[in-house]
Amino acid sequence: MDFEDTPQEAEFRAKARAWLEANAPSPEEVRQMGREAADEKQALARARAWQAKKADAGWACMHWPKEYGGMAATPIERVIWEQEEGKFAVPRGFFDIGLGMCGPTMMAYATExxxxxxxxxxxxxxxxxxxLFSEPAGGSDVAGLRTRAERDGDDWIINGQKIWTSGAHYSDYGILVTRSDPNVPKHQGLTFFFLDMKSPGVTVKPIKQISGASGFNEVFFDNVRIPDSQRLGKVGDGWKVSLTTLMNERLSVGDAPPPGFDELFALAKSVEIDGQPALAKDDVRQKLADWYVQSRGLKYTKFRTYTALSRGQTPGPESSITKLVSASNLQNISSFGMDLVDQGGVMTDGETMPAGGLFQHGYLFSPGLRIAGGTDEILRNIIAERVLGLPPDIRVDKDIPFNKLPVGK
Known part of the structure; x- marks a missing residue:
């Protein structure tokens, strides 16, 4: 494992850092972004402006082929850029799904x-x-979906429901997996499309989250027409196309956002328990030691991925380990941080709370992260089967037609 940049990588990192230092938002702009955080339209406008600035300078989707606007950068150059951009308070989040999952799927299956x-x-x-993948009756089983696609000449008629769709309320387009043949086993009867989210018959209903936000949505399809020209992959090949999306999702949904060990350590130094810094307490120090060890383990596990990318190799399933551990750490660290501020832990006011309410917001966000991009249980299966080489779970529904599977009543 190589922890250091090659000379070429170091040169690229310096170039990326210099551009970011010259173009990233100023401290006053960052403060304004914080004040506008609750206004989604303003936040989206700022994110669009930053994305366009990156695109004009060649930094957006640099790993994409040149004919689609990228510069055919190497995978490790993409990692370096994301590391450097992550050090700046720039708008982010609105384009992650499109650029990280939908774009690669379109590249693999759309027409030129x-x-x-x-x-x-x-x-x-x-x-x-x-x-548009998850459904109310499917849980973590993507192939258990029930949204129907029926052929009608040169069109397909779509009926059904999706749920937990991030950003559907402001999205222009979506990728969609449907069931086109219920008479074959569930993984074989799927067909994949992309569609205009403003199509007649598409209804988007935001879901109110415990944090007060509404980033997830229910999406309903009532006789929605999609041209066959917008099918991605062959009829019945939707599971294969879905795997392309899901593999890219594992890379897009990885590290948890703050708070992490560094933020908790700073909080433990700044708040007091019984008249002395929380950091002086043995039980606090023990918790910090545990999370420090885990943070180092995550760091060096990620270095395995970076080393593989740097050598031109395909990374293994390490991203499942990273996502599993970092998502649960976010929940545990956030909960402990709320305990440290005592009764203030129930408050989320960023103006008056220690760390700007970061731990409270992290705690409310963390349950969703343990589901998004693969639930904890799915990731444990991946690690067990592909990392540890354990036998897979027994699948009694493997060869049964979808319409013959028993359902609850």
Whole structure:
């Protein structure tokens, strides 16, 4: 494992850092972003402006092929850019699904004409995409979906419901997996499309979250027509296309946002328990030691991925380990931070609370992260089977037609 940049990588990192230092938002702009955080329209406008600035300078989607606006950068250059950009308070979040999951899927399966139409404007943030996979009855089983697609000449008629769709309420387009043949086993009867989210019959209903936000949505399809020209992959090949999206999702949904060990350590130094800094307490120090060890373990596990990318290799399933541990750490660290501020832990006011209410917001956000991009249980299965080489779970429904599977009453 190589922890150091090669000379070429160090040169690229310096170039990326210099551009960010010259173009990232100023401290006053960052403060203004904080004041506008609750106003989604203003936040989206700032995010679009930043994405367009990156695109004009060649930093947006740099790993994409040149014909779609990228510069064919290496995977490790993409990692370096994301590391450096992560050090700055820049707008983010609105384009992650489109650029990280939908774009790669379109590159793999769309026609050349469609790629040239949709990818460049996606890269600039002019059009936003969402991912329409999860369903109320499916749980973590993507292949258990029930949204129907029925052929009608050159069109498909879509009926059904998706849930937990991030950003659907402001998205222009979406990728959609449907069941086109219920008479075959569940993984074989799926067909994949992309669609205009403003199509007649599409209804988006935001879901109110415990944090007060509404980033997730229910999406209903009532006789929605999608041209067959917007099918991605062959009829019945939707599971194969979905795997392309899901593999890219594992890379896009990885590290948890703050608070982490560093933020908790700073909080423990600043708050007092019984008249002395919390950091002086043995039980606090023990918790900090545990999370420090885990943070180092995560760091060096990620270095395995970076080393593979640097050598031109395909990373293994390490991203599942990173996501599993970091998501649960976010919940545990946030909860402990709330305990340290005592009764203030129930308050979320960023103006008056220690760390600006970061731990409270992290705690409310963390349950969703343990589901998004693969639940804890799914990730444990991946680690068990692909890292440890344990036998897979027994699947009694493997060869049974979907319409013959027993359902609850």
């Amino acid at each position: 004409e469609q790629k040239k139409r949709y990818l460049p404007v996606m890269r600039r943030g002019e059009e936003i995409w969402c991912q």
